[in-house]
Amino acid sequence: MQKLSFYGLLLFSLCFLMACEPKVVKNHASFAIDTSLCDFFSGACSKNVNEIEVQLSFAQSKAPSEQPIDLALSFSNIVSDVKMSVEGRDMFMGMIPVLLNTEDQQSYQAQLIYGSCSSDYMVWRATVTFNYQGTTRQVWFDFLADAQPQ
Numbered sequence: 367m368q369k370l371s372f373y374g375l376l377l378f379s380l381c382f383l384m385a386c387e388p389k390v391v392k393n394h395a396s397f398a399i400d401t402s403l404c405d406f407f408s409g410a411c412s413k414n415v416n417e418i419e420v421q422l423s424f425a426q427s428k429a430p431s432e433q434p435i436d437l438a439l440s441f442s443n444i445v446s447d448v449k450m451s452v453e454g455r456d457m458f459m460g461m462i463p464v465l466l467n468t469e470d471q472q473s474y475q476a477q478l479i480y481g482s483c484s485s486d487y488m489v490w491r492a493t494v495t496f497n498y499q500g501t502t503r504q505v506w507f508d509f510l511a512d513a514q515p516q
Contacts, residue, residue: 400489400510402508403489403508403509403510403513404422404507404508404509405513406423406424406426406427406428406429406509406513407427407428407513407515409423410422410423410438410440411423411507411509413505413506413507415503415504415505416498416503417443418441418442418443418445418496418498418503419441419442420439420440420441420442420494420496420505421438421439421440421441422437422438422439422492422494422507423437423438424436424437424509425437425438427513427515428512428513428514429490429509429510429511429512429513430511430512431480431481431482431483431488431511431512432479432480432481432482433479434477434478434479435477435478435479436475436476436477437464437475437476437477437478438473438474438475439466439473439474439475439476439494440472440473440474441472441473441496442472443472443498444470444471444472445471445472445496445497445498446471446496446497446498447495447496447497447502448466448468448471448474448494448495448496449463449466449494449495449496450463450464450466450474450476450492450493450494450495451463451464451492451493452464452478452480452490452491452492452493453490453491453493454483454488454489454490454491455489455490455491455508456489457483457488459480459481459483459488459490462478462479462480464476464478464492480511482511482512483511486512487510488510488511488512489508489509489510489511490508490509490510490511491506491507491508492506492507492508492509493505493506494506494507
């Protein structure tokens with residue numbers, strides 16, 4: 367049943383790809399390097415939310431669109447009620463919920479699939495919410511789909 371729900375959710379998410387225009391091939395070198403984006407070629411992307419360090423890493427450093435990406439999310443302390451979603455930062459692509467798995471409430475794993483779009487420079491935002499010591503906190507990670515090493 368859970369697998370059926372996953373595929374239903376995936377199909378629903380892919381329906382939002384109709385917002386994209388035909389793909390135009392451009393060279394990433396023509397864009398200025400945005401240092402605020404996560405660079406998974408260099409390793410995990412880290413953010414601090416008050417006294418908690420949150421790290422996101424992708425097993426596939428390139429962050430390929432339309433392919434499964436294994437991700438890891440880790441926290442410096444035990445947290446609860448962790449939720450994650452991915453959506454286009456600059457272009458509406460729908461909201462893709464990420465189903466996280468954990469055994470210790472500090473390290474989470476998941477698999478993510480998102481679509482490609484027209485500009486060949488698609489920035490995605492992973493939004494993470496969690497509870498720590500009774501307070502809900504939020505952090506986001508911006509990353510480039512189909513990235514090249516910098």
